[in-house]
Amino acid sequence: GAVVSQHPSWVICKSGTSVKIECRSLDFQATTMFWYRQFPKQSLMLMATSNEGSKATYEQGVEKDKFLINHASLTLSTLTVTSAHPEDSSFYICSARGDSGQETQYFGPGTRLLVL
Amino acid sequence: GQNIDQPTEMTATEGAIVQINCTYQTSGFNGLFWYQQHAGEAPTFLSYNVLDGLEEKGRFSSFLSRSKGYSYLLLKELQMKDSASYLCAAMDSNYQLIWGAGTKLIIKP
Numbered sequence: 264g265a266v267v268s269q270h271p272s273w274v275i276c277k278s279g280t281s282v283k284i285e286c287r288s289l290d291f292q293a294t295t296m297f298w299y300r301q302f303p304k305q306s307l308m309l310m311a312t313s314n315e316g317s318k319a320t321y322e323q324g325v326e327k328d329k330f331l332i333n334h335a336s337l338t339l340s341t342l343t344v345t346s347a348h349p350e351d352s353s354f355y356i357c358s359a360r361g362d363s364g365q366e367t368q369y370f371g372p373g374t375r376l377l378v379l
Numbered sequence: 380g381q382n383i384d385q386p387t388e389m390t391a392t393e394g395a396i397v398q399i400n401c402t403y404q405t406s407g408f409n410g411l412f413w414y415q416q417h418a419g420e421a422p423t424f425l426s427y428n429v430l431d432g433l434e435e436k437g438r439f440s441s442f443l444s445r446s447k448g449y450s451y452l453l454l455k456e457l458q459m460k461d462s463a464s465y466l467c468a469a470m471d472s473n474y475q476l477i478w479g480a481g482t483k484l485i486i487k488p
Contacts, residue, residue, distance in 0.1 A: 297476075306466075306478060306481055307422070309478070312475070366410055366427070366470060367412070367424055368412075370421040370422050370423065371421060372420070372421050373420065
């Protein structure tokens with residue numbers, strides 16, 4: 264159990280375009296989903312926390328207008344990188360957590376974004 | 380402030396035992412997690428401790444002392460595939476995970 268999927272696994276796009284990444288909890292209802300970014304050889308950096316049906320909470324320094332997060336259902340959250348630039352190239356990882364009493368976060372496989 | 384400390388890198392020999400330590404300071408505490416992350420992949424869940432003591436799960440064990448703000452991950456009978464980064468994360472009173480920078484474990488034959 265506790266499987267989280269992400270799609271796509273790889274994205275290559277031109278500078279200025281927008282990219283949408285989907286995160287799905289396949290066998291449980293994720294009341295909370297998290298979006299992380301990880302640059303090579305660096306630690307995970309939490310970008311935002313989203314609860315189903317409400318606005319995401321962004322970490323300091325993360326532009327909410329650039330990284331749009333939607334958590335419309337208990338099994339799906341999306342991250343849209345708007346007007347992507349080369350410096351946005353990174354490994355984006357989502358994680359999901361179920362109802363209270365299930366504190367463990369389970370991670371998706373990640374999405375590698377390369378902006379040319 | 381909230382802080383997690385763990386060694387940056389450790390080296391061990393195949394077949395041996397290694398202990399990766401983690402100390403934490405958080406606003407409130409709702410448990411301590413260990414994750415494994417292989418290079419180029421997302422983290423995978425290893426263990427969760429919320430009560431003091433040792434939790435054993437196969438070759439991996441995790442220990443917690445809440446009074447000392449201390450945890451360790453013990454890996455026995457090391458295999459080459461155990462070469463990875465090991466992430467320690469403490470959950471604060473808001474159920475947010477505070478992440479350590481990870482310990483890169485290098486296994487030598």
